[in-house]
Amino acid sequence: MLVDKCLVKSYEPTDDEIKTYDKWIKVDEMARCYILSSMANVLQYEHQSMTTAYDMPESLKEMFGEQNCAAKQTVMKALLTTKMVKGTSVREYVLKIMSLLNELEILSAVIDKESQIKMVLQTLPDSFQQFCLNYNMNKMDLSLTKLLNELQTTESIIKQQAPPAAFMADRPSASTSKPKGDKKKKKKPRKVSGAYDGVDMPKGKYSHCKQPGHYKK
Structure with missing residues (x-):
């Protein structure tokens, strides 16, 4: 046409x-x-x-798509298995969680804000139990940065309320043995009957006292 x-x-x-x-x-x-x-x-x-x-990211996805998936699984596993150990700094712990979340975001695995907060609160030790209760009851809405500041304040209060560690001084107990110089030497029992200067004597009656055990002179 x-x-x-x-x-x-x-x-x-x-x-x-x-x-x-x-x-x-x-x-x-x-x-x-x-x-x-x-x-x-x-x-x-x-x-x-x-x-x-636009063509560049698409090309990178084709080249490193499988590696990206494996890396995403590794970071997700580390995030789900991470828990705060009692005695460690809450600041270091929350910063570690934030670092893992940033890695997931780079790998195109974005987690919503509410889930991020729950991940942090559910992995805190029992000493932060009261803080978690207040957060849920008051329906607080904080970002990770503000949550970090609140947790640091709570951590300082917990440390102030904790009882001081007992100081145990090393003192000798009453059952402690005395020095060797104070020990008295035990004497061996001495034979009385039928013995004279360590020499066994013949038994008989003494001519004067008529008692057994003496020899007749």
């Missing part, structure tokens, strides 16, 4: 459309520069010929 060229009208964009397109070209070029600068040299060489910034 032949179409008369006179019937076909060429489309001419308006001035506003031209300005919008030029603005988009500048923004897209800036985005390409940011993405390329964050890549390694080998990846830069492979992606610098791409015309738009």
